C-alpha cells in the first residue's frame with residue numbers, strides 16, 4: 124500500500140528500511156524522501172516506522188533472553 128504518494132513509497136519499503144536501519148525518521152526522510160513534499164504522509168509513515176521498530180526491538184529482546192538462559 125502506498126503511504127507517500129509524492130514519492131511512491133510503500134509501507135513495505137518503510138518496514139524494510141526499519142529492519143535495516145532502525146527507527147531513524149530523519150534518515151528515512153533523507154533516503155526515501157517520505158514527507159519531504161506535501162507532508163500529508165508524515166504521521167502515517169512515522170507510525171509505520173515506529174511500529175516496525177517496536178516489533179524488531181521486542182524480537183531482539185526475546186532473542187537476548189533466550190541466549191542468556193543457555
Ligand code: FES
Nearest residue numbers: 127128129160164
Ligand atoms: S504524500 Fe508524502 S510527501 Fe506528499
